[in-house]
Amino acid sequence: MTRLGMVFLAAATILITVSITIGITFAGSTSAVNTQNSNRSRGDDGTHEERGFFSTLKDALSFSRRSPRTISDFLNRKTPVGDVFVKLKLAKAGDTILDDPQFHTWVTYVDDFKLKYKQTTSMIPTLAAHYNDDALLMILEAAKKSVGMEKFATRLKGELVQWSMATWKHPATVFKFLDPQIAKEMPQILTWVKYVDDFNLKYPKQATTMVPILTTRFNADALYKILEAVKISKDTKIIVPKLQAQLTRWAMGAEMSPTIVFKYISPGLITDLLQMPQFFTWIKYVDDFNMKHPQEKTSMVPGLRSLYPDTGIRILLETARKSENTKNIATRLETELLQWSMATGTSPTEMFKFFAPKELTERLLQMPQFAIWLKYANDFKAKHPGNDAAASLAMMDFYGDKAVFNMLETAAKTTSTKTVAAKLQKELWDGWLTKKTLPSYVFEALALDEAGDTVFSNPKLSMWINYLNMFNKENPANKERMVSSFHNNYYTEHFWRITSMAMHDADKGTANIAKRLRAEKIDGWLSNKESPRDVFALLNLHKAEANLFSNENFRIWTKYLDDFNKRYPDIKTNTIQTVLASYSNEELVKILVAAKKSPDTEKLATNLQRSLLNTWMRELKDPAEVSKLLKVEMTDEMMKIYVKKFNWMMNSSTGDKVFDKPQLPIWLQYVRFYKAKHPGDDKSSIAILTAHYGDEALANVIAASKKQPILKELAQNVEADQLQNWLSSGKSSEDVFRLLKLDKTGENLLGSPLYQTWFAFSTKLISKPNQVEKVTRFDTLLRIYSEEKLSAILLAGMKDPSQEKQARQFGAILYQSWIKRKTNPEKIHKWMNVKEAAADSPEKLFYTNKVTNNNASDDGPLTTQKQ
Structure with missing residues (x-):
């Protein structure tokens, strides 16, 4: 390297x-x-x-x-x-x-x-x-x-x-080091605020103000947030007045809007405003601002509302009205409030709270602020005719309907207020009608729900009836019955007592009202299908005991019983059956004995005693037991007649006809009669009933009884015995279908009451253990009906919402069988009533394509098309 x-x-x-x-x-x-x-x-020459x-x-x-x-x-x-x-x-x-x-x-x-x-x-x-x-x-x-x-x-x-x-650097220097993000730097800003105050105390010759420095970085909204933070901090609370004064002077000097300026002088509690000179300075500033900037003219209202809710402004008004020194401010604020609300479209109802005293008395109508507000309500109504601006409705919204109505009634009797009270009363009734206020609500607003025994003598009742009639005339689709309001507020026994008193009133109008109420009450019970037994209890007759037949409500009840039996003959009942539901045999005998002693009830008691004996006869009550209940000897003429009839019932073959009436309780009495007549016969109850009445008739009576709440549970138990009897005797699904004669019902098969009986049996049959052949319901139908006939039954069933689901389920199975067997489409078209349709019609093409393509994924027309 x-x-x-x-x-x-x-x-x-x-x-x-x-x-x-x-x-x-x-x-x-x-x-x-x-x-x-x-x-x-950086180079020496400043270049890079x-x-x-x-x-x-x-x-x-x-x-x-x-x-x-x-x-x-x-x-x-x-x-x-x-x-x-x-x-x-x-x-x-x-x-x-x-x-x-x-x-x-x-x-x-x-x-x-x-x-x-x-x-x-x-x-x-x-x-x-x-x-x-x-x-x-x-x-x-x-x-x-x-x-x-x-x-x-x-x-x-x-x-x-x-x-x-x-x-001890100058506050402006320190401020430069702070972050401009107010939320992030608020703790240090508060420290700085405190520092400025301390700096000014230490170096008074270099003293400075905070706002000029703050405004180099923060806008008006941010300055308000800083002020609020200064108020909260325990270290800076004492500085609040100084900062408020500086901010106010700065904002006024900058000719900012009065709303912004007000934020800086706000003391926190609105009740303190009237004690602050700054508040009065601000009011003057509002006037000065409006003179300098007429195009931006404003009032005290936006500023007050920027910091205080309506309840606060209301308190300010109430406080200002109490002192001579501030009454002029209250009057000015009232005027400005109404000017502002008119410009913003605020309803009189919304504005009433600023002018309403806490407690409502007839003096309200004489208060100056009420007169101001009432004029506003009238002006508003003229300017906004489509809006609901009724003064009386605004008052009721604030004080409640009862309080306002009572106040107006009192005011109408005073010379100085009767004119305005009468006007407001009329407006009140018209307002209720306009708002479609329910008569039942007005009934309570007039305190008629609290009138008690004096309701019929209360003058408000006639007012309410007039309103009820007008309401029903204008709202025919939502009519209310007079009795509804009484029903909601007076329990049944009280209702009959006060209407009885009214019916005996010398004033025919009052008597007619009571009659109308009673008629509506009974008609309501009948419309609701209230059973005589329930009405017996509603009228408190189940506690009348010895005074039962002399009780006025008993006569009301017997009238109801007659009307009920006429309207509902299939489930009619009688007096004895109802009375025995509330009293034992012994108690009823005592009542009858006492009633026979009075001329007023003797005839009624005698007739009822005869009915009671006939009831005991149908129950096959032993003569000795009857003698004991009546406390008479067997030698008594009445007992001789009873014994004679009893022996005839027991020994005559025609005695069976007594039980021919198609009612399940009577038929079950026949079982008792049969066993008494044939003491050695060990047949079951269901076998006795079937042998005497037949499978179809018994099933029909059971089906009818299941629709009656009082007999439903009994009917279900008997039905369970009938189904088990068929299973035990080895009946098939087809056997029971024909026993019930369902094959004779035509296209209404699925709507037949006995169809459900067969349905229940086939369900039990399929789920029966060790059943060798599991035959479905659909298999049974195909054995009994041709495919054409079954198609017609199912198509008919699809037209009825109560049968549609079952019909479509069977339709899906039938359709799948057609696809599987490739049944000729022409036959299907015929069975489905589309044989006249064009060759390329959707109905014909649907099934034809399915057969051609051998595609059975769709459930088919019997399940998809709405008939």
Whole structure:
């Protein structure tokens, strides 16, 4: 190797070694050096020169003279950081100091020195000895912009701020070192604010104000944020008045909008405003601003609303009205509020809260502020005719309907307020109608729900009825019945008691209202299909006991029973069945005995006793038990008749006809009758019923009873016995289908009540263990019907929403069977009623293509087309 080559090799080795050392030494303190100018150096003439390999090599060789060992010696000898700065030749580094590797060596030395000797040594005094304030700021800005030096820049800025304050630098100088990002720098800004105050106290001849300095960097909004932060900080609270005064003077001097200026004088609590001279100064400023800038004319309202909610402004108004010194401000603010709200289209309802006292009395109508607001409501209504601007509705929104209605009623009786009260009352009723307020709501608004026994004598009732009639006339699709409001507010027993009192009132109008209410009540029960048993309990008759038949509600109930049986003959009942649901046989006998002693109820009791005996007869109650219940001897004429009928029932073959009525409870009584008549017969109940009535008739009665809530559970139990009976006797799916005569139902098969019975049986049959042949429901249908007939049944079923799902399920299976057997498309078209369609019609092409392509992936037309 040549001599020159050896020199290059040695230099490169030194450079690499130094680079590694620098990287290791400064990784923890500065991360990296400034890379913006890393390849350029400033010449003596101010121009930039490229720093190539040889320049870097020179620096490295120079640096090698200050090896880590030398730095270590400095540290051990406790060499001051300022001296090391000079020894590393950094005093001559100029504005490229961040590019100099020796600078990073020195920064690390400062850190090590602080750590070893536990001293709060800072870089800044040394740097300040060689750089002026502007140069230090340039170094800080360069560090901020250098990639990888963020942490160092933060540290440098913090030490600069601390040093500048510690050395009592001018506040403007200190401020330069702060970051312009207000959210990031708020803690240091607060420190600076405190520093300015301290500086002014220490150097009064050099005293300065904060705002001119702050405005060099922050706008009006940022200044408000600073002010709010100053208010919160315990260290700066005392400075708030000074800063507020400075900001206010600055904003006014700059002729900023009154809204911005107001933010600077705000005390926090709106109740303190009237105690602040600044507030009155601000009001004058609003006037001055409007004179100078008529095109930007404003008022107090935007400023107040910028900081305080409506509730705060309302409190300000209430406070201002109480003092003679501030009444004029209240009046001005009221006027400006209404001007602002009219311009912004704010409704009277929204504005009423500013003018309403907390407590509502008839004095409201005489208050000056109410008159001002009422005029606004009228003006607003004229300007915005489509909007709901009724003054009475705004009042009700604030105080509640009941309170306003009662206040207006009282005010209408006072000479000074009756005119305005009458106008507002009319407006109230019209407003309710316009808003389509439900009569049931108005009923409560008039406090009729609290009237109790005096509701029919309350004059508000006739007002409400008039409203009800008008509402129903204007809203025929949403009519309300009179009884609805009574039903919601008066329990049933109370309702019948007060209507009974009203029906006996001398005033025919009151009596007619009571009759109408009773008629609507009963009609409502009938429409809802309330059972006589439930109504019996609603009328509290289940607790009447000995007074049952003399109770006025019993006559109401018997009328309801007659109406119910006429409207619903399939589920009609009788008095005895209902009474026995609430009273035992013994209790009912006592009631009848007592009733027979009164001339008013004797006839009724006698008839009911006869009905009771007939009921016991159908139950085959033993004569001895009946004699004991009635407490009469067997020789009694009534008992002789009972015994005669009982023996006839037990011994006559025609006795069976008593149980021919198609009602499940009666049919179950037949089982009891049969077993009493044939004590040695061990047939099951279901076998007895089937033998007497037949499978189809029994299934029909079960299906009908399942629709009645009171009989549903009983019917389900009997049905379960019937299905099990068929299974035990080895009936097939087809057997039961024909037993129920479902094959005679035509195209309405799926709609037949007995179809569900067969469906339930076939489900049990398929799931039966050890069933040799698993015949599906569809298989059964194909055995009974031709494909043409079955298609017609399924197509008919698809037209009924209740049958559609089942029809489409069977349709899918039928379609797949056609595809599998390649049934002639012409037949299918005929069965599907599309035989007259054109050859290329979608209906014909659909199935034909499926057969041709032998593709059975689609469920087919019977499941996809809507019939």
